[in-house]
Amino acid sequence: MRAKLTGWVLGLVAIVLLLLAPLGLQNSPYLMHLAITAFFYAILASSWSLLAGYAGQFSFGHMAFMAIGGYTSALFSTYVRFTSAPTNLCREFPVGNMWLVFLEPVGITQSGAPNCLETAKATFAAGTVIIQPSLWFGIGLGVLMGGLFGLIIGAMVLRLRSTYLALFTIGFSEILRATISAEIDVTQGQSGMEMPPLFPRGLTVAGTFFGPASKIPPYYIMLILFLFCMALMGWLTASRFGLFIRSIREDEEAAAALGVHVVRYKILVFVITAMMAAAAGAIQNHYIGIITPNVLIILQMSIVIAMAVIGGLENIVAAAVGAIVIEFALELLRNSFDIGPFRIDMTTWRLVFFGALLMITLRFFRNGLIYPLLIRFTRGNVAAETVAKRQIVTNDEPPPGAPPAELPQEELPQKELSEARNA
Template sequence: MAAIPSSTPVPEARPAARGWAGRLAPLVILVVVLLVLAGVAELAPTVVQRRLTQGLINLVAVVGLYIFVGNSGVLSFGNVAFMAIGAYVSALLTMPAAAKGVFLPDLPAFLGQAEWPATAGALAGGAAAALVGAVAGFPLMRLSGISASIATFAILVVAYVVLGNWTSMTGGQNSLMGLPIYVGLWTAAAWAIVAVVIAFLHQESRSGLLLRASREDEAAAAACGVHMVRHRLIAFIISAFISGISGVLLGHFLGTVRVETFYLDLTFLILAMLVIGGMRSLTGAVTGAIVITLLTELLRQAEVGVTVGTTKLAAPGGLGDAVLALLMLLIILFRPKGIAGGREIGWPSPRRPVSPQKLSPQTATRIEETQP
């Protein structure tokens, strides 16, 4: 075998970033992306700003779903129930007393007169959702696979039935109106950043690492002493809290709360965002929410159409739903791990040449064969 000249540079795969700088890369990059997105959206027309604000609220919901689904590997259909709980609790605590007297005349006195600040109401809504998640998750986290997924769907159905029929407390099937509208573009962006930070801290924690170990191999993790039920429950509670916050944001963005809002349509939209982006990474969760939000806005503009002379060119109604379904199908068929491929985004690093003396004989032979 002929020797390779020592001066010949040999390409090397990009080295993985090490230390805290490398571990923090996904968090820093995602936060910067959200800030840039909000800054650009501020220059857009009001209608587009509202669409992107709702997209950031959905992003909070997707990140909340990722905290449990992405780390445990168990598909959950129940997070929209936690959104509904957060929205109704915040509404009951922050609505003006006069509005509650009109829509909810049978409320207990302490709730009828309560007018909490916006932040306190949001935290209370998230805490209420987390409490329900803890109570419901304690028995359910012992299940695995499709059984656990069906159980989480049961949470959604139970919440929908209870909230839709508890007329004295929630107004039943009627809408609660008069909520303080304080959620704008930057409020939604701030909560999106908070959600991303919480999700990142959880996945980098010992509990998150052990939960992902059980996701890959339950039997091996249990044999190593991993308490799978405990770590699943921790993730489920954190997920419920973030989902509750997203429900609060949605209620105070729309100015109204209705039980129909928090059911199957929103459930499948959030699941589609997570699946399309990639459910095994925080980068995938954020990417899916952003991509679907931008794609939905483009398709909405296409459905509105443009006028050329006396002819109006517009896409048929319902195109957005059809494209979303098709995109999800294509992702499942050709890229099951989603757009992000199950990986976290990192710092770009240049390829560095390595000395041929450091290569194995087999590698040197392959490189020599490629030389002209």
Template sequence: MTDHWNRGNRVFISDYTYSVATFVGIWVILALSLNILTGFAGQVSLGHAAFFGIGAYTSAILSLRYGFPFWADFLGAILITGLTGSVLGLPSLRVRHDFLVLATMGVNFVVVAIFKYVNFFGGAMGLINIPAPSLFGLSFRSGLPYLLLVWSFAFITWLVSWYLSRTWVGLAWHTVRSDEEAAAAVGVGVPRFKIYAFTISAALAGGAGALYGHFIGSLFPDTFAFVESIVILSMVIFGGVGTLRGPIVGAIILKAAPEMLRVVQDYRFTIYGALLVLMMLFQPMGIIGDGSLLWRSLQRLSGRRPTQEPSPEKAAQEGAP
């Protein structure tokens, strides 16, 4: 039935278009998940690809070596990656800012080295023949069904972000991001909320990793190298860090454009780096972030006044436990 559906839709949409849209959906999940950590909680990470890889390898190993069905190894990847994120987030309790960036970079290099040199993870040859997800005998490897699966989880990730941003957890993260000393002074448990951010962010990235592994069918360590962490962070900053719309826009533009414009594919990392520098210099709020020229223009066109965020102290006093 699924194959028949895919064949029928090829008349209107090519397999390549489905693949690009699926990849974009996976990177939307990654950008949204990093935005929870960096945008909401203010913990800048250059190691997010490590959690992406941990989720991918966990899901693949549970499927290939232990015979888990997709739905079980998918949940297992989320849980194990979330637990790993809570442990690897411990350095954030002792270091800040530039030192935290260096620490997360180190985590990324260590995780990739483990994938590459430990035989249990397939070594440099990686893992192959990862089975496609199936439900009631229907395969979800490619085409519209897998596209819907990926974007459904992307929507769930957005819902989680939206919900957290409007609870006392989001208010506490806002306070920690603005001023950790002020947050601690008004009773916010700074270490606890940092770990919350690392755990949730990592868990969602792990889900993206599981979806990636089952879609591609093979995994290799270098896929999750440090440069991929830069790509994910670029998407968040380019779109608008700390907003619910920015990471989505950033991921769609920065993932789809190189795929559609193959001529720039070999230069994409250079482009990402240049964009990071330019955005930080001239448009630090992102192209559609709060306070950006585009967002203010859209609000004026819609007749709405620009939104103002509450102060950290007020947010903490109103919502923090």
């Protein structure tokens, strides 16, 4: 009980510090950027920990779901408009009193040709309204698309395990990357798609205006998403859902024999984690202002996996803390320094140290580096309480030389008593 209370207190203190951090970092945009990126990786690492560490589904397609969320939102903000009159040039559908207009991809390429809506403006009557939908609708659509693809991939890999599951999801990620790179007219290929900031017109809160380039609103948006995902995953792992997916990880056949709906829970965990990755990807790429197919290279997925493993694969909090610590460490180690006559360029060697740390963790620390520290701080008094209880039990033992206490006699059933008397 005391250990659980300690964990809650530490968690609340951490949340308060994170909420107050911008007050001290508002003049340090670089550190604010690191914090936003750290929350982004913490969502990815902790959700992958739920998928792989709890459910045993070692997927390498997590960054693909992130890219699906980002690209869906980018396509929505780039190609979708509402008009009060039909263009008669674009693909369009009536929606109430408005028209849903899809711009032609040829107008978004680098050729400079006007798109269909720009051409139609010359024929519009006076007072015709053109509305660009809020990017938050695009973000929501990206989350739904991430969940849809999570449902599809989760259903397709039901029979796959271990190496086959990893290879299948790597293939899915590579197919998605190749498709995005090839569709240059639509996605701009390797050049990437520009994305509007989260608040294109700025944001006013309590009389204070934050411009589109301010990092404080994106900080709180990503922090809220991070805390929501952590709360949801914490509730799931503590519920029957967490018990069922852990039983599937340990022995799928035994779990099915005990009544666990294996298919349902394997698909559910894919859908939930895919939607989290898609939400993080959409918000992060709107914050950065661009998304490219490079987010799908295997190195990016390897970094997320390494963060989860170094933090603690079978604990979502440890995975999230590991991601935050590693993100700050990798960025702060960019600087070079001198050792005697030698100059160490950390922009290269930092990844070497990161790889070495991962190898050491896998070889000697099965539960990661962060998880044992969390246990030490939150449950360090459990051992002392156990020893104290054992001492109390020991003190209740009778002194040497005392006659042994009579053991209570078990009551026999009435039938057995009658048979014993008749004998």
